[in-house]
Structures are given as structure tokens and as C-alpha cells.
């Protein structure tokens with residue numbers, strides 16, 4: 001059976017999740033990547049129409065189109081490399097109370113510690129599978145920070161069973177990609 | 193050039209650009225499906241299935257298969273007898289702009305050292321255009337590549353001591369993919385360039401990436417190295433997407449040039465599972481033929 005998280009996401013909903021588990025997300029989701037993180041963490045600016053607390057963000061820069069009636073819709077949205085947000089993510093978690101962070105690949109130590117300390121998880125969505133993801137966006141509800149350009153703006157979406165999301169950092173501080181990296185490294189050591 | 197002819201020329205390149213964002217080239221899709229078939233790990237199969245579903249949804253909905261449609265790069269090989277030499281540049285720029293706005297592709301391009309997005313993927317040096325002249329020819333062979341962010345990140349170039357030899361090359365490639373491969377959406381296409389300096393090795397590695405999967409270097413020693421590095425990388429088992437499976441790469445290509453005996457330059461350029469490159473021949477009467485996507489366009 002599909003395990004579905006629904007926003008607002010409580011600590012209860014995620015505390016038993018383990019790395020490697022596959023989940024889906026239903027509810028509200030906003031894109032937030034490099035410049036968005038800078039804005040929140042450095043400039044202390046919060047979006048007006050999106051609640052980070054107990055919420056979910058995705059490291060992603062989408063392609064947004066307009067339909068015949070001029071209404072914006074999600075053409076294509078996939079995750080971008082989460083590791084780029086490593087320098088800011090721990091502060092982001094602490095300052096906003098975000099619960100679910102979605103992205104591509106894993107994140108490092110500081111984020112892992114913050115997830116454990118503040119009760120958050122990081123999930124990996126299969127990179128590049130952007131049309132599949134766009135089909136799971138029910139409605140594009142708004143956008144903020146358009147001055148940053150289409151990829152960097154904060155797009156607010158209503159999603160239904162958005163996934164597959166593989167838990168890559170759990171609330172106990174386990175890190176799937178760090179574990180995998182160790183395995184890859186052992187194989188590398190045998191090679192050279 | 194006559195305006196209606198010019199518009200026809202723009203349209204051809206615009207459609208070709210959009211197509212490159214929506215469909216994978218035949219060789220890449222074929223190889224991706226082969227990896228799915230040969231994969232035995234359950235989680236890995238799920239990821240490949242998601243990619244393959246993405247390809248069919250993109251075709252069906254006529255949308256870019258990955259949201260990161262990259263920075264547009266054109267590689268022009270043009271005959272000196274092609275009648276519209278002087279128009280190529282402005283046509284490519286206009287086609288890139290129109291393809292971006294009308295497909296739509298994601299407007300990625302930002303101004304140097306700034307956050308200001310130009311809004312249409314054009315700007316100084318964007319789209320990137322490289323020219324090769326073919327003496328006496330009359331066709332335009334246009335290849336393009338969409339340089340995504342994640343898949344461009346592993347790229348690097350380094351000059352080794354010649355004594356480091358083949359082992360040195362392997363180690364540099366393995367280390368680079370170990371450090372950066374996960375976030376480049378593997379299975380990867382890996383292009384390796386061997387030359388004299390950092391710059392030429394990097395350029396050769398791009399050329400290697402543009403070469404279709406299944407082709408091998410004309411030099412037996414180099415072809416052997418292509419196979420060895422491919423096997424070596426696969427033994428790391430990073431694909432799909434760093435979750436871990438039976439492969440790391442779709443392919444490894446090497447372009448090697450005669451070089452200075454005192455240096456061994458090695459360049460690496462990577463493409464992701466969604467390596468989007470295209471090839472079209474445009475004749476002097478502006479009729480054209482797609483080379484890279486024959487099968488993809490069949491249905």
C-alpha cells in the first residue's frame with residue numbers, strides 16, 4: 001500500500017520512516033532552491049502565501065506554461081541537486097520548521113543533524129522524471145519572488161500523491177546516500 | 193537572405209531544438225531500455241520504470257522530458273558552399289529564443305556572475321555556437337546538446353604527467369564519477385578527451401560525448417580503454433540515480449588527439465540518463481533530414 005504524507009506534516013507522520021522507504025506527498029508543496037534559500041536564511045524574508053512550518057519544499061526549478069485561458073500550469077518539474085543547498089539547509093530547517101525537503105541526490109552532515117534535531121526528513125525524487133512529476137501537480141496556486149526568474153521563483157503547488165519519494169535522511173539521522181557513498185567508495189578502492 | 197526563406201530556416205532549427213528537448217535520441221533510449229532489462233535489483237527497476245514512463249508521457253504530451261532543458265549548445269559543421277553562411281548565427285539565436293518561449297523550454301540563462309535571468313535562453317555567448325568549416329561542402333550538419341546543470345557539474349579537465357599513463361586516466365575518471373556521479377542523474381554518458389592541455393582535452397571530451405553510443409574509437413588502444421573504463425565505472429554500480437544498481441553508465445566514449453610528449457591532458461564531460469543531443473542535416477535548398485531521432489519520430 002502507498003504510504004502518503006499529508007500537509008501539514010506532523011512529527012508523528014514522519015518519525016517512524018526509515019531511509020530507503022518510499023512515500024508520496026499530498027497537499028501543499030513549494031519550490032525553493034538556491035536564491036530562495038538565500039532569501040530566507042540570509043535576508044530573513046518569508047513568502048506571503050506559503051507556510052513553511054510543518055510544510056514541504058522541493059529543490060526544483062520548473063517549466064511553467066500558460067493554457068488557452070492564460071492560466072499557468074506546470075509543464076515539467078523535477079528536482080535539482082540538493083547538495084547545492086547544503087550550506088543553507090540546516091539554518092532553513094531551524095528558522096522555518098519545515099518538515100519535508102524533497103530534492104535530487106542526498107545532503108550532507110549539517111542537514112542530517114538538523115533533520116534529527118528538529119524532526120525533518122529529506123526525500124529523493126528520481127531526477128529528470130519531470131513530466132511524471134508535473135502530472136502529479138493538481139493545481140498551480142501561485143508564485144512569489146518572480147524577480148529571481150522562473151527557475152528560482154517560489155512556485156506554490158497543490159499536489160496529489162507526489163512521488164515516488166525515497167527517504168534519504170530520516171529523523172534518527174540516518175543518511176541513505178552517505179551509506180551508498182561508502183559502498184561506492186569501497187568498490188572504488190578495489191578498482192584503483 | 194530572402195525573409196520567407198529565413199523564416200523557414202528558423203522554423204527548421206526551432207523544431208529541431210524543441211524535438212531535442214522532448215525526445216531522447218534513438219541510441220540513448222535504446223541503451224536505457226537495455227539497462228532496464230538487464231537490471232536485477234528491485235528498487236533500481238522502479239527508478240528505470242519511472243524514467244521510461246517519463247519518456248512516454250513527454251512524447252504523448254509533447255513536453256520537455258526533463259525540466260532542465262539546459263543551456264542550448266549548437267555545433268555547426270558547414271560546407272563552404274552552403275549559401276547562407278552569414279545567416280547561421282542570427283538564425284540559431286532566433287530559433288533558440290523561439291524554441292524557448294514556444295515549446296516552452298526552461299529559460300535558464302542568467303547574466304554573467306548575476307542572478308538576472310535573460311528570460312529566453314539567449315545572452316552573450318548563449319546559445320553557445322561552435323563552427324567547423326567543411327571545404328567544398330554544401331550542407332549544414334547541425335548538432336545540438338542541452339547542457340543541464342546537474343549533468344554538467346562533474347565536468348573537469350586536468351593535465352597529468354605522462355608517466356601516470358592509462359592508470360592515471362582511469363583513476364581520474366573513476367574519482368570524478370565517484371565524487372560527482374550521483375547528482376548527475378546516472379546512468380551517465382561519459383565523454384573523455386585526451387590531448388595536450390586542459391582546454392583541448394575538455395573540448396575533445398565534449399566531442400566524445402556527442403558521438404553516438406555504440407561507436408568506438410578508430411584507434412584500437414583507445415577503443416580498448418573505452419571498454420575498460422566503461423566496465424570499471426559499471427563496477428561502482430551508482431546508477432540509477434545513486435540509489436545503486438548494476439550499472440553506472442550508458443556509455444563511455446573517448447576522443448584522443450596526438451599530443452605533446454610531456455603532457456597527458458584528460459578532460460571529462462558527462463551527460464545524464466536524459467542526454468539530449470540531436471543531429472540534423474540541412475541542405476542548401478533548406479530541405480532537411482533528422483539523423484538522431486529517426487525511431488523516436490516514427491510514431
Ligand code: SF4
Pocket residue numbers: 078079080127128129258259260261340341342343375376377464465466
Ligand atoms: S542531470 Fe539531466 S536528467 Fe537530471 S535534472 Fe539535470 S538535465 Fe535533468
